[in-house]
Amino acid sequence: MNICIECGLCCDGTIFSFVPIEPEDDVGPLREVGAILETDETARFLQPCAALELRCCSIYESRPSLCRAYRCALLKRVEAGEAEVEEARDIIATVIELRDRVRPTIEAMVNPRKQEAMVTLYSLMRAKLSEGADETPAADRAALLLDIAALRVLLASQFDPVGTLQQKPRTRSPEVDA
Numbered sequence: 001m002n003i004c005i006e007c008g009l010c011c012d013g014t015i016f017s018f019v020p021i022e023p024e025d026d027v028g029p030l031r032e033v034g035a036i037l038e039t040d041e042t043a044r045f046l047q048p049c050a051a052l053e054l055r056c057c058s059i060y061e062s063r064p065s066l067c068r069a070y071r072c073a074l075l076k077r078v079e080a081g082e083a084e085v086e087e088a089r090d091i092i093a094t095v096i097e098l099r100d101r102v103r104p105t106i107e108a109m110v111n112p113r114k115q116e117a118m119v120t121l122y123s124l125m126r127a128k129l130s131e132g133a134d135e136t137p138a139a140d141r142a143a144l145l146l147d148i149a150a151l152r153v154l155l156a157s158q159f160d161p162v163g164t165l166q167q168k169p170r171t172r173s174p175e176v177d178a
C-alpha cells in the first residue's frame with residue numbers, strides 16, 4: 001500500500017514552502033492548476049501546491065522532476081521494510097492532527113492574506129509575538145507552542161531529517177534517473 005495517498009504532507013505546505021523547478025520541467029500543467037510560480041532568483045513554485053487534491057497530485061503524470069524524485073524518510077523506511085505500513089499511517093495521522101490543530105490557530109493570530117506554508121506561518125507568528133501584539137491567552141499560547149514543537153520534532157525525525165523544511169530537496173532517485 002502506498003502511504004502517500006493518505007498523506008500529502010510534502011505537497012500541502014506542512015513540510016516544505018516551495019519546490020524548485022528544474023530546466024527540463026514542463027510548467028504548463030502547474031500553470032493550468034493555478035500554482036504560484038516564482039522565477040526571480042530561482043525558478044520554483046510555492047506550497048501549499050495548487051495541484052494537490054484530496055492529498056493526491058492532480059497532475060501526477062506530468063509532475064515536476066523533484067516531485068518524482070522525492071521520498072521522505074518515512075516512505076523510504078516503509079519501502080525498505082524497516083517500518084510497517086500501519087506504523088507509518090499512525091505517524092502521518094498524528095502529524096495531520098497536530099497540523100490541523102496548529103494551522104487555524106496561527107492563521108487566526110496572524111491573519112495571512114493567502115494560504116501559506118507552515119514555515120511562513122511560523123515566521124509571521126514569531127514576528128507577531130516579538131511585537132507583543134498577540135492577545136492570545138497565555139495558556140492557549142503555551143499549548144500552541146507545545147503543539148508546534150511536537151509537530152516540528154515529528155517532521156524532522158520522521159519525514160525530512162536532512163532537509164531544510166523550506167524546499168523539496170534536490171535528491172535523485174532511480175525513478176527519475178531511469
Ligand code: SF4
Nearest residue numbers: 004007008009010072
Ligand atoms: S513522500 Fe512522505 S511526506 Fe510525501 S506524501 Fe509520501 S509519505 Fe507523505
Ligand code: SF4
Nearest residue numbers: 011049051052057067
Ligand atoms: S506538483 Fe504534485 S507532487 Fe508536486 S508538490 Fe504539487 S501536488 Fe505535490
